[in-house]
Amino acid sequence: ETGVTQTPRHLVMGMTNKKSLKCEQHLGHNAMYWYKQSAKKPLELMFVYSLEERVENNSVPSRFSPECPNSSHLFLHLHTLQPEDSALYLCASSQDRPTGGNTEAFFGQGTRLTVV
């Protein structure tokens, strides 16, 4: 496997369920991100991790809980979500400091989440 891999690709969950999204990067990067992509909205940055430390939390509701156990893995734990949380959740990674200004981010294919 190469690049950034996200699982599952699709997820349907009820509002009372608990689920987790997984992201794994095989690029040797040390920064990882979660973005939310909703229809007709810009990509929204949710969380940034650098060297496994959370460096940015973009006012995300507590029903989304990230976890970064090591520089290769990133999780997004979900609980008691709302229908408006349905979106494509994208994971990305980059080398050096998060984005480092001129360092591009590499994206996974995303998890399409539907909350019913």
Next chain:
Amino acid sequence: AQSVTQLGSHVSVSEGALVLLRCNYSSSVPPYLFWYVQYPNQGLQLLLKYTSAATLVKGINGFEAEFKKSETSFHLTKPSAHMSDAAEYFCAVSNQAGTALIFGKGTTLSVSS
């Protein structure tokens, strides 16, 4: 605060025609600018990036973009559209802290034969 504005949510061209996707930025510091492409059911792929080395940046798949400070623009062009170019295109700028990218709303490019 850094931001980008993509003019036109949808652009349609004929195969072989010029592609022009517009992006204007707002930045309180010298910006780092990026163009990404997203194909259906896929993540985002980097097309090109501007890092102040040269104002005309060449990317993959024949795309290029020109940084114009006086116009605060970073428009994406391709001389001749191909059917495979149909996708959504995102312009992005590094945030001021350099911790992440801020994206525009995207422009959907349609290519007709």
